[in-house]
Amino acid sequence: MSDLPGIHLVLFTFLAVIAIAVIRLKDLFAAVMLMGIFSLLSASLFTVMDAVDVAFTEAAVGAGISTILMLATLALTDSEEHPAHNRFRVVPLLAVLATGGALVYATFDMPRYGDPSAPIHHYVAPHYLEHTDDDIGVPNIVTAVLASYRGYDTWGETTVILTACVGVLLLLGGHAVVERFRRTTPGQEDGE
Amino acid sequence: MTSHVILRVLLKLLIPVIMLFALYVQFHGDYGPGGGFQAGVIFGAGMILYALIFGLEPALRVFSPNVLRTLVAAGVMLYGGVGVATILFGGNFLDYDVLAHDPHHGQHLGILLVELGVGLTVAAVMATIFFTFAGRGRTDA
Incomplete structure (x- = not known):
C-alpha cells in the first residue's frame, strides 16, 4: 500500500465510509444522495488513475442519471426503509463473512497495482497501443478500442440499452397506453 | 416546482451549454476523452433537467415521446x-x-x-426512461 499516492488512500477511505453510511441509513433519500457522492468519488479515483474515459462515464451515469432515476423511483414509492425483520441471524452472517474472506484471499493472487508485468498488460493491450496509429489513425486509443477493435461488444452494449428501454416501456409505459385507450373510448360515447 | 425563479433562469442559460457540451463530447471522442455513451448521457441529463424544472408537460411538448422512441431504435x-x-x-x-x-x-x-448511433440511443433511452417514470407518478396520483 505504501507505493500508493496519498490521494488514493483518502479517496478509498471516503468510499468505504460512504458505503457503510449507505448501508446504515434508513432514510432512502439520503442514501440516494450518498450513492451519488460515492459515484463522484469513484470518478475522481478513475481520474487519478488516468482512466479519464471511465471517470467521465462514471460521473455522468453514476452520479447523474442513476441519482435522478433513483429519485424518480422514490417519488413513486416511499423514501423511508421498512425492514421486514431486524432479527440477528447467524447463518447469513457466516455466509457473508466466508464469501468476503474468499474474495480478500483471492486478491493476494492478483498482481500488484500498476505492475507492468501483470497479465493484463501483456495480452492484447500492447497490440492496441502499437497498432492503433497504423490501423485506425485515431488519437484516442480508448475510442479506437471501443468503437473499432471491439465494435461487436459496443454494438452489443447498445442493444442492451435498447432492451432496457423496451423493458421499462413494457413494465411502466403500458399503463399510459391503457389509460389513453380508456380515456378515448368513453369520450367517443359522450359524443366528443 | 414552477416557483424556483433562480433555478429556472439559471437552467435556461445552462441547458443549451450542457447540450452543446454533449455534442462536443460526441464528436470530439476521437481526439479526447468521451464518445457516444458519455455524450448521450449528458444530452439526456439536459432533457431531464428541463423536465425537472419546467415540468413534465412542457418537456414532453419539446421532446415528443414518439420521436424519442423512434430515436432509440434509429441509433441501434x-x-x-x-x-x-x-x-x-x-x-x-x-x-x-x-x-x-x-x-x-x-x-x-x-x-x-x-x-x-450510440449517442442517439443512449440520450433517447435516458430521457424515455425518466419520462416514463415521471409520467407514471402523474397519472397514478
Missing part, C-alpha cells in the same frame, strides 16, 4: 446499418476500412457514425 439501426454497409462494400461486419478509399478515412467515418 444506424450502428447496425454501418455494419451491413461494410459487408456490402466487401468487408467484414463493422470493418470500417472499406467505407472510404483510404482505410484511415474509413475508420474515422465508421467510428463517427457508430458513436453517433
Whole structure:
C-alpha cells in the first residue's frame, strides 16, 4: 500500500465510509444522495488513475442519471426503509463473512497495482497501443478500442440499452397506453 | 416546482451549454476523452433537467415521446446499418476500412457514425426512461 499516492488512500477511505453510511441509513433519500457522492468519488479515483474515459462515464451515469432515476423511483414509492425483520441471524452472517474472506484471499493472487508485468498488460493491450496509429489513425486509443477493435461488444452494449428501454416501456409505459385507450373510448360515447 | 425563479433562469442559460457540451463530447471522442455513451448521457441529463424544472408537460411538448422512441431504435439501426454497409462494400461486419478509399478515412467515418448511433440511443433511452417514470407518478396520483 505504501507505493500508493496519498490521494488514493483518502479517496478509498471516503468510499468505504460512504458505503457503510449507505448501508446504515434508513432514510432512502439520503442514501440516494450518498450513492451519488460515492459515484463522484469513484470518478475522481478513475481520474487519478488516468482512466479519464471511465471517470467521465462514471460521473455522468453514476452520479447523474442513476441519482435522478433513483429519485424518480422514490417519488413513486416511499423514501423511508421498512425492514421486514431486524432479527440477528447467524447463518447469513457466516455466509457473508466466508464469501468476503474468499474474495480478500483471492486478491493476494492478483498482481500488484500498476505492475507492468501483470497479465493484463501483456495480452492484447500492447497490440492496441502499437497498432492503433497504423490501423485506425485515431488519437484516442480508448475510442479506437471501443468503437473499432471491439465494435461487436459496443454494438452489443447498445442493444442492451435498447432492451432496457423496451423493458421499462413494457413494465411502466403500458399503463399510459391503457389509460389513453380508456380515456378515448368513453369520450367517443359522450359524443366528443 | 414552477416557483424556483433562480433555478429556472439559471437552467435556461445552462441547458443549451450542457447540450452543446454533449455534442462536443460526441464528436470530439476521437481526439479526447468521451464518445457516444458519455455524450448521450449528458444530452439526456439536459432533457431531464428541463423536465425537472419546467415540468413534465412542457418537456414532453419539446421532446415528443414518439420521436424519442423512434430515436432509440434509429441509433441501434444506424450502428447496425454501418455494419451491413461494410459487408456490402466487401468487408467484414463493422470493418470500417472499406467505407472510404483510404482505410484511415474509413475508420474515422465508421467510428463517427457508430458513436453517433450510440449517442442517439443512449440520450433517447435516458430521457424515455425518466419520462416514463415521471409520467407514471402523474397519472397514478
